[in-house]
Amino acid sequence: MVLTAAGALAACGGGSGATGKGPSAASERAITGKAGGAGCMAPSTAEPMSKGGAGSTLALAKVGGRRVAFVADEDAKALLTIDLDSQSQLAETRLEGTPAQVWVAADGRVFTTLRDKSELVALAVSRPDAPLTRLCSATTPAEPIAIAATPDESTILVSSGWGQRLAAFEAASLAAKFEAKLPREPRAVVVADDGKTAFVSHAVGSVVSVVDLAGAKHESRPLPMRGIEAQQLRALAKQRAMLEQMAKRTASGSNEMLAALEEQTRRLERQSCQGFALAKSSAVSGRIFAPQVMVDPGDLDQRPDGYGDEHSPTETPAVAVIDETAQTPLLASVTLRRDPLVFLNRGDTREARAECLLPRAAVVDTKTRSLLVTCYGIDAVVAYDATAANPLAAERRRWTVGSGPSGVAVDTEKHRAVVWSQFDRTISTFAIGESELVDEKVSPLTVQKTAAAPLREKLPAEYALGRILFHATGDARISADGRACASCHPDGRDDAITWATPEGPRRSIMLAGRAAPTPPYSWNGNETSLHGHLANTFDRLSGKGLRSIELDALVTYVSQMPAPPRAAPADNAKIDRGRAIFASSEAGCSTCHSGATFTDGRNHDVGSKHRADRGATFNTPSLRLVGGTGPYFHDGRYANLTELLTKSDGKMGHTKHLSNADLDALETYLRTL
Template sequence: MRTSVAVIGLVAAATAGLAAGCGSTGRGGAEAKAPGVGERSCARVRPGVGAKPVAGARQGGVVALAKAGGKTIAYVADEDDGDIHTVDVATGKELGTTQLGGTPSQLVVAADGRVVVALRDKAAIEVLEPEADPSKPLVSLCTVPTPIEPVALSTTPDDRTLLVSSGWGAALTAYDVASMRRTYEVPLPREPRGVVVSDDGKKAFVAHVVGSRMSVVDLEAKRARPVDVGGIEEGGFRRGKIGLFGGGEEIERRACQGFALAKSTELSGRIFAPQVLVDPGRAEERSEGYGSGGMNPPEVAAVAVVDEDTEQPIGESIHVKPDVRQMVGATRPRPACLLPRAAAIDPASRSLFVTCLGIDAVVEYDAAAADPQRAERRRFPVAAGPTGLAVDVEGRRLVVWSQFDRTLQIAPLGGEDAAEAEAPAVVRVGLSRKAQTAALADLELGRRLFHASGDSRISNDGRACASCHPDGRDDALTWATPEGPRQTPMLAGRLAKTAPYGWTGRGDSVEAHLAETFGRLGGGGLARRELDALVAFATSLTPPEAERKDPSNEALVQHGKVVFHSAETGCGSCHHEEGAWTDHRAHDVSSRADADVAATFDTPSLRFVGGTAPYFHDGRYATLRSLLIGVDGTMGHTKHLSKGDLDALEAYMRSL
């Protein structure tokens, strides 16, 4: 059944606390073998036949362009139906479709014309070959395993290496393009997404949804190093700290929503990272909602500009400037792009284009500006759910895919000075789709509401459910709330059978917890049908594929299971396997923080606990190991365990 996958649009998808805002830590991916299922060859059967890549196009995307004779065609990855649409960009005519073996996230056209697609739900890439006639389906050559949840692709400048970033697998994996055999793998922190390669082919830059970071991977040394892309708000104000005189305080903002990257060779090797800079408030202080509650909103849109040589962001691009247009309650001339999902550069106009979920627009920025966010040129209204775009440099067109409305948009860009003109007329092309049911229609409504930024019924400061629960998961942040510090929980795969909801366990149902959340966010609330649709979507969110069983690790996991359920350790006394890894009760485990109102906290489910650091209601433990050691005597007993037993216990918990 594809229902929950189909509606994830980005988990797309999206993401108990439908709260608000992004923080760290990851898992290494599983070993991948090649060439793939049935040991079929990934090499071309008919070299030279069919479409070829557009010159210089090596970064993967939901939309990828190719040349078929004199035509420019677009390959569009449709995650709802699990197929690729082939479209003539000049006419807007859909030429054909290709059914895939799973849910696609991104695709890229190799130098020899093969199309490589990341199958997000299958932990694999599928390699396909084009026919001479672009209207005919692509021919599948092979399927190659990857670490869990491959999400983004890129090839190196020499066209010899394919790089695949895996979100839940937390890795960057390299494959030889000719054979598609895995050559090496580099572990990364939590939730990596978009990837681009430096001009010299020596480094890869990887965006992260959480953690306030970008990873720079040395492709020769096969090591990753972090780059902090968080920001500073100078002269910011927090509620209760506004003086009559002076310029306010300096507030550190965390970066999240790092889904997309774009690279420019024309502007001294700039890497562009559309993101959101977040002020979650101080853990030691209570607030009136989620965050500090200051004059500026908790989340502001930003575009970090990183120099590929120095590997550091330009300071101007990550500094938040006080601006009356961003203040809570003020009239904003244009809604902010708080859910950026795709980005591309137009070299002719030196423009950066970014798709924005929630406000259903593509924003064009001056890519030469020190701070592109404050150099917006124009924006294109598009259909709901824009998740992919590509620039047709030769035809001077922008091609945008809106997943929620299943619509492809083609907009003329004009000449080099066109960026100063009004937004052009956009041609909308509805692509074919499989039959829909009434139940799926409700889930699609829920998906739109989940990603609805700027909806006053949900929040009064622009935040959407997906702001704090990107891809239905968590932002790795701890928020100041009226009850004390609260770490955002993961939603996908965790809502079913885990009531009550919220860290204090007051929400008997998802609906009740949502009502409290909307109130704290200053939202007016949804109508009954809309609320039902949102709850249906949230509870249908597809979790990451379960960890593969590694025979070499199975004995360790089984030993960890014995340790977990032993009377001496006591983990299983509250985390019941038959109860979705919770006992559905609140306990005082001596974890009360200074700002907490209460001392008892709901037992959280341990589903997917290995990928949701930090831990505890206030995020005090950065890693699973530090949690296991730190709670001895208050929540289970681990002091008596040897290193081997701790290794086994951690391995077992990561397998849940």
Template sequence: MRTTASTFLLAGLTTLVALAACKSGEESTSSSAPPPPPTASAAPSAFPAPAPVIVREGGALVRSPSEPALYLADEDQQVVRRIALPADARNPPVAVHMPGPPAAVLATGDRVLVTVRGIRKSDDLASPYEGPGLLLVMRPDPAAGLVELGRVELPADAWGLAITPDASTALVTSPWAHAVSAVDLGTLKKRWTLDVPREPRAVVALPDGKTAYVTHLVRAALTRIDALDGEARAKDVPFPGAPLRTPADPLRREAATLAYSAVLSPDGARLFVPRHALGAMGESAWNGQNTVDILSVVEERPLAERAPRWFVMQAKSFQKTISEFGFEHDDPHLTGPAPSQIGEVFVQPRAVVYRKKTRTLLVASEGTDHLVELDALSLDPSLGALRKYDLGATRSDDEKDKPGDTRCGAPTGIALSEDEATAFVFCRSSHDLAIVRLDAYDKRAPYEPAPPAIFSLGPDFLPEQAALGRRLYYNARDWLVSNAFACAGCHPEGRDDGHVWHEDIRESFDEKGKYEPGAIHAFEDKQAFEGFMKGVPRQTPMLAGRVAAHGPYGWKGESPNLKHRVIIGFGIHRWLGGGPLSHSADKTIPRAEAILAFARRGLVPPPRHNREKTAEEERGEVLFNDPNVGCATCHLPRTEYTNRALVGLGPWAFDKARFDAEPEGDWKFKTPSLLFLAGSAPYYHDGSAATLEELVERNGKRMGHTDHLSKEDRAALVAFLKTL
């Protein structure tokens, strides 16, 4: 980390504020006992409520409170694994086949709960799965590993899992169906389902058993659910990303992604959410900054708040770097009012646990193959790490390293030993379990770093090239593929981050009048460097289920095939760009071909709903295929609902108040696929239509002819589009 003198002063002030806040929080919570959990229903039930648990939030990996074992939801291989402790290669895990990909597991004393994203009817693990989602209730079994007691059907894509303090109710998120459901664990009946904004992920129940918070993968705001035990209702809770490092611009403050996980402090007073703040500023912030944002639950506001005034500083180290490019007089990339970071503390946070004995947080850094330990009492724990445990161990940034070479790729789940001296980490992309000895922070026994023990979970089901592609897809350390952000940073699970990025278009050095992409940034500044055209909007496209075609690819159809598009990404998805051909073909092409293989073989499309269409949806399908409406003219049903041709849209498609024009007035864009359209808002290349309803309402005669349709017909057309 590099800082200026002003930054050191501010960091000191920040620390004092954090200590005061922590002391105040501890005093207030110690003076009054937490409210008792609600009384369990006295009504007879088919299934007794589960015994007490270690943690109330599910995850990819958990430890059992009643037996020496871990339970792992292995989504890629469609099994739940029981791993006996201590882990020993002579005692391999017991794999329990699931009806579809399991996302989260939670162990109680006598039960194991598992969310299953959907039902897969094919033995091909890369094939799509169908709704409904499931909550499985199982019991441990010495021989079989797990035996199913019952299952509850839920909205498709069941993913996040938590239980209330009395263990009577399970809460489940369904990202693709944008829903949260509650299940009575006594009767195994669904109590309710609420519609919430897209991509709900982590869910955490408060100690009172009546309220829960839900994070989202594509926005900063949380969803609060009240009256869990009655007439449940959902409400948005503003929760800006990285307030100490983000300007007051509302678009920046709401731009937070990758909130896969969340955890409460032991007293329930603070909610910790690791995520990526796209609007945060810093020395290396082309894509924002990673953060752990803290919600003060009692006051329901962020623990860290933006300063009354925004003091802009330029770090001298960054001024020196940028001057090498001749931009020292017009540098718009400025640091914010908190310590500037040249390197990330973590990248693509995937899981988090609270370590009570040290009052620290452990965050799985998916992009850097690290387990990062942070101070849970800090105002902003993500400003610096107490300890980084390198799970990759042998990796370095030396270009001679073998691509994808890591001992623990894409850490995805964390579980603590009973004494909290050891962390178990699921390495998703390398299919291993890492066993990490943690720092005790005891002066009498200084910590001596050592590589983690690695326990193999068996062979990879993917072919060798696609398996390499998966490691590269999640990894942000590869010197050529990425610069502090992996493919999964913008395309989580092959879906999209819901963000409109801004692409720098520059004039070619080789050909006058020819423009090409230079670099891409989460947010553009108003200034422009000579030779660059700033502010060209490019929404993140969805990949899963949309990359079977040969080509072309890119919003402008710039790439004739997918391999070319991946190589282009190596250049523009980094600070100041790097040029797609700035490295030799013997290094770029094998990496691109591996990522391509994984994108087509390993990225699983969202769930389908295999059901009969409603009368309204059937009416919409007729309208879609009607030549007088014209949707199917470009969005051909037989080829993923696109003819992949460039179509001229004209200047109506952009907001002149926000964006500069396209280079040379080129308003032609490749017809996008409509597959999985309902779950990938906003729409258009610039995200200017927030909903499908808005898109159809505004269309007129721009794409086909919908201006003559009645209100009922437009609604029917939207209903059909949501089935694709």
């Protein structure tokens, strides 16, 4: 394994043209072009090295005879151009915001999403060692993340995480075409082969959205993504068969028993989380792959010693396979096994492997028909058999890469994978090999790593260490079952799950942009500092605890997580009306949700005690960013804000007297906080 030091990049041919200077010589802000119009179609010399119509944190292309990777570097707020063969950085294109993904079109233009600026940007490439030129841009719904294109590349699709939208743009001009409303935290996007349907993953919520691109209304529907353990599935199938036989003999009570069985099935099904990635390929036609994690939060009527059922795995990795035509997941792919194993070539030899509990990116290698998945926490790329009914049960091999592997692409001509790891800012390349299983102990797999040029403004060391710790899976200091902080707080948000805890059912709380200024912490309001709250959390997860310097770093990272960008106000009059209702004595919202953080920091009994709760008083949660979270209340009893406002009258504030128009105004105002 070779690691090229960042300081040596300039000596490795990373110069600008024939000058021989280092990467900084070819580093400047993208030249701004006008938005839309003919200027959006200027010539660009990049030739994409793959035909996939989906973006990632890196995209491969040929430019001027060189094979390069364009990398969306969120820490540098730049697109990096890295020569894959000389392992050197050629250029840096500084941007006005934080890039999330990058994609190269067949016409040579490079597109990127600026997550914190809510913008889609088109750029042109002149030569490999020069910064890209900005051609045009388009405003997107809040927090654009993933990019995809229809098969003919006439339409570009962008998912917006905080904006909960899929937006479509004319590729030629970036003129807006339409928007489709989605559930919470949409992430990856892929488009069906016929260009009529888009599939969108979600970081939380147990769904993949299916969006109609061809219809006039562009409607979306949620495709449930839930798992169930194999032995439970067999037992339920046996019960169902018995009841169906009984129904043939007598109708008395059989329908009620079948309905009860359906309810039992729903209780046993696991919710899914960590839906950051999707992948598809013509090499395995008709399949869409959705790596994720299935979660068992425990019985909410019980009070376990920790978070979830201590007698059952709380999180189990899965690779759901969606039938593109039927638009349903294959049952085998969401049927869970308790002990994921890798079967090696040497007969029955088995070896337990570290689990991929934080999947972040995926791509299909067409030659071996392998699904490559990058995994935070274990910093690995795992190859699965993409033709298997349950890819997770058909792992082929894995490679260790840099910390925080956020993107992966395949160089098909050289049959190698290229991985961008954000946390240590390295490019890893490795030969994919053949499709048979490989024992790494007998035949070690070689990975070559190249570091990007140093940041102009270095990340604080505590923040960088805290980010790694936040995503550390399989770390006994944090949890006994392998969970990371990011398991319940993906991207610093919340997992939309209510957990069984020693105090009763508790919904996860969003951290990004709201943790530092809103003490006390926890629903019980008994933790006055983040240090104390995190230490208590590790204890409940049966973790051994971090050293003080590590705990300081984790607190620094959690405290400094940026809040998602706010959407531009659409109806100021409605917002003003909602603000007035919120502050009115009749509604009483601001009695407890007061001050700059919209919380009085006190505990109250609002009549919301769950039958499993130890106590009846709960801390007033901050309403900052409340519009993008949910479900609501400490036990997640209200699915959305509308339900919260219409069904909680008397428990907190009063809304029964409000008209539908006033309820809408109040909800609109809450979404601006």
